[in-house]
Amino acid sequence: MIAFDLICAPGGHRFEGWFASSTEYERQLTAQLLCCPTCGTSAVTKAIMAPNVARKGNQSTVSQPAVSPLRPQPESEQVVAVSNQPDMPAEIEKAIAALGKLQNRMLENSDWVGNKFAEEARAIHYGETPERIIHGSASANEAQALFDEGITVAPLPLPFVPPEAKN
Numbered sequence: 001m002i003a004f005d006l007i008c009a010p011g012g013h014r015f016e017g018w019f020a021s022s023t024e025y026e027r028q029l030t031a032q033l034l035c036c037p038t039c040g041t042s043a044v045t046k047a048i049m050a051p052n053v054a055r056k057g058n059q060s061t062v063s064q065p066a067v068s069p070l071r072p073q074p075e076s077e078q079v080v081a082v083s084n085q086p087d088m089p090a091e092i093e094k095a096i097a098a099l100g101k102l103q104n105r106m107l108e109n110s111d112w113v114g115n116k117f118a119e120e121a122r123a124i125h126y127g128e129t130p131e132r133i134i135h136g137s138a139s140a141n142e143a144q145a146l147f148d149e150g151i152t153v154a155p156l157p158l159p160f161v162p163p164e165a166k167n
């Protein structure tokens, strides 16, 4: 068995998955069988590999920024920015809160389409449905494919909690 720390792209939720092998992980990922236990999205990627030993409690988790769908990094190069500063300076907390407000305002005129983002973005791009602004979740592969087709895909600056996970 092999354990992977997984993270969902839209919400940045971390969870652990156990697989018979890394091939099995790839298979389940490709078949979109993996989903985030917190918000249910299947836009899930590997965070960092968990050590293959039983872990004791008191394990500190490091929050990780949302994964950029445009530049999927090889797992070995995936790094997390960390600091041992105990308190986040108030300016940074304020800036993040302000950024959150800006993001909410930006999304006011945008429709949440969940994991149908790739489908909807294509329909809009090829004129099959009226033009509108949407946001949703996409796997790294989907985002890359859209990007290659010349369809605009940009990661949201902050992790996004889907409306269906808010209540």
Ligand SMILES: [Zn+2]
Pocket: 008, 010, 011, 012, 013, 036, 037, 038, 039, 040, 041
């Ligand atoms: Zn999630």
